[in-house]
Amino acid sequence: MAVLAHDLTGAGMIQERVRGQLFPEVFRDLASVEALWRSVESDPAALATPYQRFDWASAFVAAKLGCTASEQDKSLRIVVLRDAGGRPRVILPLQVARERGVRVARVIGCKHANYHMPMFASREAASMRAEDLVEILRRIGREAGIDVYLLGHQPRFWDGAANPLSLRAAPAASDAYGLILGPDPDTTAKRVFSADARKKMRSKEKKLIEAFGPVEYRVASTVEEVTSYLSAFFAQKASRFAAMDIANPYADEAIRRFIAAGACRHDDPSEVRGAAIEVSALVACNSGRVFATFAGAVSDVRYSGMMTSFDQDPVVGRSSPGDILLHHLIRDQTERGRRSFDLGVGEARYKANICDETIQLGEVTIAVTLRGHLFAIPAIAATRLKRRIKRSERLARLAKAVQKAVRRSTRQGQTAGEIKI
Structure with a gap:
């Protein structure tokens, strides 16, 4: 009986309750999702980084993508996962752009955010299986025309809770401190x-x-x-x-x-x-x-x-x-x-x-199509190379020397071009 009680209160039982009971919605503008987003964000039980605040994301969207619904519709895909009772459990705000002919989804403001973790309504919501979350994102990707998700800077843990996306992550080039x-x-x-x-x-x-x-x-x-x-x-x-x-x-x-x-x-x-x-x-x-x-x-x-x-x-x-x-x-x-x-x-x-x-970080790649898979291969290789360089003093010195030489060569080329003109 003691074993049964342990099973019923453990993470395995929580995952079984979460698994298969999440239903996705995709919003294409911030106004449509603002009230829902703020309600999850303001709940003390929510698990999120400061970069998942609505105000942070909306400031970036307004400055880079535009304020109108039609401007946002071109690239915003805000994923909301609800449970069987209709309660929002996960919010993942994405920006989709075409890169070299491939539709790539990244977290909004990714270059300026230290952490790209989804917002979870609670620790229980964050205990969902990584496989289930990935499968939902692939299904959304097929319907939304996304070829690949590149979700970098995923914390392995946040406030003591495991981030399910990080279970599929390759080590990032750098961690946070x-x-x-x-x-x-x-x-x-x-x-x-x-x-x-x-x-x-x-x-x-x-x-x-x-x-x-x-x-x-x-x-x-x-x-x-x-x-x-x-x-x-x-x-x-x-x-x-x-x-x-x-x-x-x-x-x-x-x-x-x-x-x-x-x-x-x-x-x-x-x-x-x-x-x-x-x-x-x-x-x-x-x-x-x-x-x-x-x-x-x-x-x-x-x-x-x-x-x-x-x-x-x-x-x-x-x-x-x-x-x-x-x-x-x-x-x-x-x-x-x-x-x-x-x-x-x-x-x-x-x-x-x-x-x-x-703060250990991982890089998550979720390919939806073959084209997305092929696009992701060099990105994954580049991350591995950066990590190796950053963790080797000899390679780091060599990389800096190469960068310096490239910049010097570029300057000289520009100067020669100006003189020639």
Whole structure:
């Protein structure tokens, strides 16, 4: 009898209840699904990352795809799975585009989102079998003309619950890094930063104050502050990318509109509090000069870093303004009651220094047609190669050298072409 009781309350029994009882709907515009989406998102039982918030997705769609239903109809496919009682259990917002003649479905805003996990109405909903979810997506794909799903950055686990899509995932090229915030700012700061690191931080901040006057950590609370801090971010990033001879992704005006819109309330663009993206800055009190910026996707319980920048002035750089800002940011997020903090996908020194959690990520490929399968093969191979390079110091150095040589060759070719003309 004890064994029977265990079976009835275990994950296997939950999967049996979920299996075969989910019915799909596909929406082609945000307005049609907004009320349903928000109702799932606002439920404390929901399992989702900040990038599955309606306001985050809608900001991206409005900036990149357009606001009207006809514009969205061309590429939006928002999958909703309901149970037998009609309750929404899973939401997967997709953007479909033709790439080299193949219809490819990816999560909305995938290049700017650290995590592409579906939104699950509860942990029970997330306990569905991976095979069942994949079969439903294939059926939807056949009906919607999708050749392949490329669903990258799938967390293996989220808030302690397994992500069913990750069970079919190949390891991603990079993982993400985060930390659990403590009960109060002082305790968290002492755990994250060593005594020596905190002492150095205070010394650097003192030198910055000596050079520029009083300095303050600020979270944008008005549209004017959002505009000011983002203007500094875009300028600092442009300078940084130019120095590195790398194309600047933030030069795209649509991406700028997306970030600005995400940092304001969807229902009231003049209001910042409660927005999907939060913008912080380290600012000189007297001049308003922005030394460093940080922006992240937020929910009630989590801050997920999306982007950061710092002033390229060597005098400013000696004080490590980005590190100072990060120190204040972690304290502030703890004080405001958020439980988790992450610095997103990719390896970096500052992430390794403060993060105590590795968020393992996977790449999910679901081919619907033969054409989609053939399209996915080089994408899978590229991910494997990137992962191998990132985990080998020798290969990473070689890859950087090759990239540098290619950029130099491209510049020389462009210069020769200009002279010839």
